[in-house]
Amino acid sequence: MSNWSSDQEVDEMVEEEVDSIVEEIQYNYTQKEVPPAQIFGRVHINRDREEGHNRLWNDYFGENPTYTPAMFRHRFRMNKPLFERIVSTIENGVPYFRQRRDATRRLGLFSALQKCMAAIRMMAYGCSAYAVDEYLRLAETTAHKCLEKFVDEVIYLFGDEYLRRPTAEDLQRLLNIGEHRGFPRMVRSIDCMHWEWKNCPTAWK
Secondary structure (H helix, E strand, O other): OHHHHHHHHHHHHHHHHHHHHHHHHHHHHHHOOOOOOOOOOOOOOOOOHHHHHHHHHHHHHOOOOOOOHHHHHHHHOOOHHHHHHHHHHHHHHOHHHOOOEOOOOOEOOOOHHHHHHHHHHHHHHOOOHHHHHHHHOOOHHHHHHHHHHHHHHHHHHHHHHHOOOOOHHHHHHHHHHHHHOOOOOOOOOOOOOOOOOOOOHHHHO
16 A cells, blocks of 8 residues: 555656646747748739730831841741741640730730740740740740740641651652752751860870
8 A cells, every 4th residue: 555655656746747847848938939930922023024025026026127037037046937827826726825805904914926935035045934034024934834835736736747757758858958058868967066175184195
């Protein structure tokens, strides 16, 4: 009986000690000032998307464009009529590239011209999506999405016509072009440049 009594006393003492420790921890925690959690909100930037479209139109597609068709070909690796055909086909066939008016009658977001140009610029120059923001007024995430959609839709809409094996007529046409340019019996070539590395350790030996 005495052993049971002593065990009970020990248990009570342990419980009291644990309770006091817990209370002390809770008190110290509540007395400290906990800094409020930072709230990261999305920053709204008025990019003036209409101005981006107008500038693009005046630079390349207006009645008196700032830059010539030859400059367009050089900069974007394709002729302007081909680019316009691609934009028109994609705009008419893909809802994502079709510009609609919102409830305020304002044309929604970006034109098909801006979206396709963003994709072409990134592919032609190998630049990041962030680099097209200042001229075309598209945010980085939007430019990324435009590129992904553009590639998918070009494959879907033009794959049967262009992304196929050449026919006998295609090969003959390419051979004729090569011969006319001084490269007979050549279908295609890989351009390469040989750079001399004067500081190459092997050359030093």
